Amino acid sequence: MDRLLEVKDLSVYYGVIQALKGISFHVDKGEVVALIGANGAGKTTTLHTLSQLIGADGGSIEYKGHNLTKTPNHKIVELGMVQVPEGRRVFAEMTVLQNLKMGAYTRKDKAEIEETLEKIYKRFPRLEERKNQLAGTLSGGEQQMLAMGRALMSHPEIILMDEPSMGLSPIFVNEIFKIIEDVNKDGVTVLLVEQNAKKALSIANRAYVLETGAIVKEGDAKELLNDESIKKAYLGE
């Protein structure tokens, strides 16, 4: 399989606190890889470091032959890696359409951007219906869709999703996970950070378990779903 992303011995400090203690993991082209863990485990820190919103203090991040620890965020988006942030972070005072267009800021070809927009409207009919609505007035689930749509506007090869199901009703959670699966089927690789471990493991190929800044377990997602210690700690069983 094609290695898309290879992270080795990554460490990050916030002041004297070490948030990532030398973690290593990889993502192959076409996979859905889940990163699960409790509050404060370092999941968001991991994604922010991949996107270079936070600088690494040690280790390496290799993506398609590029060393991302030396690459500015906008360049990373251009290279095909985009993050859907925790808590959506849509531009509340802008319309749905304006938010989507912002997602294409690294692209130049207007016709191609328009084509992507049409695809996104097909995937998220709610967004098309609400294209002139201010993003801040969307429901939580709709904002999550918008955040995903905005990320897809960059035409990514890999999408980093930070807790897409957070705060959503079960119906919306199912809808969002279905969309993640569909996006993956269309060829986009997914690194999925979730506290909803059950859902994440049910759609992932492989998974890593992060505990206080260290990867304590990794493996086939279906096997982890049946792992007794994972069941107890993360699946509420």
Ligand SMILES: Nc1ncnc2c1ncn2[C@@H]1O[C@H](COP(=O)(O)OP(=O)(O)OP(=O)(O)O)[C@@H](O)[C@H]1O
């Ligand atoms: N800007 C910061 N300054 C100092 N400490 C931070 C900062 N951001 C995160 N931390 C700390 O780093 C650790 C990891 O935080 P992180 O946000 O990566 O966790 P998380 O796994 O995403 O948690 P959650 O599930 O609650 O989103 C936590 O102990 C947190 O308090």
Ligand SMILES: [Mg+2]
């Ligand atoms: Mg987080």
